[in-house]
Amino acid sequence: MSLKVIGVGLSPFVRKVRVFLAEKSLPYEHEPLVPMGDNPEYKAKSPLGKIPCLEHDGRPLPDSSVICQYLERIQPEPALYPADxxxxxxxxxxxxxxxxxxxxxxxxxxxxxxxxxxxxxxxxxxxxxxxxxxxxxxxxxxxxxxxxxxxxxxxxxxxxxxxxxxxxxxxxxxxxxxxxxxxxxxxxxxxxxxxxxxxxxxxxxxxxxxxxxx
Ligand SMILES: N[C@@H](CCC(=O)N[C@@H](CS)C(=O)NCC(=O)O)C(=O)O
CATH class of the missing domain: 1.20.1050.10 (Glutathione S-transferase Yfyf (Class Pi); Chain A, domain 2)
Structure with a gap:
């Protein structure tokens, strides 16, 4: 499985995803993209132009909240959402x-x-x-x-x-x-x-x- 996080580390949303990955012990590549100006190539991956975007085996998934819920499903342990x-x-x-x-x-x-x-x-x-x-x-x-x-x-x-x-x-x-x-x-x-x-x-x-x- 290959995972890449796109987005500069200073973003609190990028940090949320990177901490989440670290807590799951999931290795990933980091591309510190700064979301400035028009970037059609990035918008093809993240249509709102916002960071972060996760790439899982080359497939893009934007939004830190969506990404964390997805990561929880592909790597359930340790659980970072309560079962209750x-x-x-x-x-x-x-x-x-x-x-x-x-x-x-x-x-x-x-x-x-x-x-x-x-x-x-x-x-x-x-x-x-x-x-x-x-x-x-x-x-x-x-x-x-x-x-x-x-x-x-x-x-x-x-x-x-x-x-x-x-x-x-x-x-x-x-x-x-x-x-x-x-x-x-x-x-x-x-x-x-x-x-x-x-x-x-x-x-x-x-x-x-x-x-x-x-
Ligand atoms: N709901 C989004 C918010 C992401 C967000 O607002 N990221 C900011 C950086 S901290 C951004 O990309 N801003 C650029 C823009 O809005 O064009 C998430 O959770 O990923």
């Missing part, structure tokens, strides 16, 4: 939560503090970063703090895709210099530290930081 129906649904919910509005709330930290200078040749818009940190992100962090309670993981008492999906955008926020304040969100801060320390996350975080000179 309710826990399964909760896992999908946390993925949706993280992939959409939570990412949107925090991404200015990364866009302004990392991408602006390096890729867009402009100074960071500090007002956008401050708004993200002071206004937009806290409600998301409050919610996650409450959902975690005294649990080690978000769902089913064990590591699942919910943990991968929620922890992935926080890698971007941390590249942008932001980490949740452990005195205000102690459970979330400890959770993120734990999840990011897993070998599947750690290697990717270090490699991508090195590649960016962070």
């Amino acid at each position: 129906d309710w826990d399964f649904a909760r896992t999908l919910w946390f993925e949706e939560y993280a992939d959409t509005k939570m990412l949107e709330a925090g991404i200015p930290t990364f866009q302004e503090n990392v991408l602006a200078k390096r890729f867009f040749q402009r100074e960071p818009d500090t007002a956008k970063v401050e708004k993200a940190i002071d206004e937009d992100l806290p409600p998301f962090l409050d919610y996650l703090e409450g959902e975690l309670g005294d649990q080690e993981y978000l769902v089913a008492g064990r590591f699942t895709l919910a943990d991968i999906a929620v922890a992935s955008p926080f890698v971007n926020f941390s590249y942008g210099g932001y980490r949740p304040d452990a005195s205000r969100w102690p459970k979330l801060a400890a959770f993120l530290e734990r999840i990011h320390a897993r070998p599947s996350f750690k290697k990717i975080i270090e490699d991508d930081a090195k590649a960016m000179g962070l």
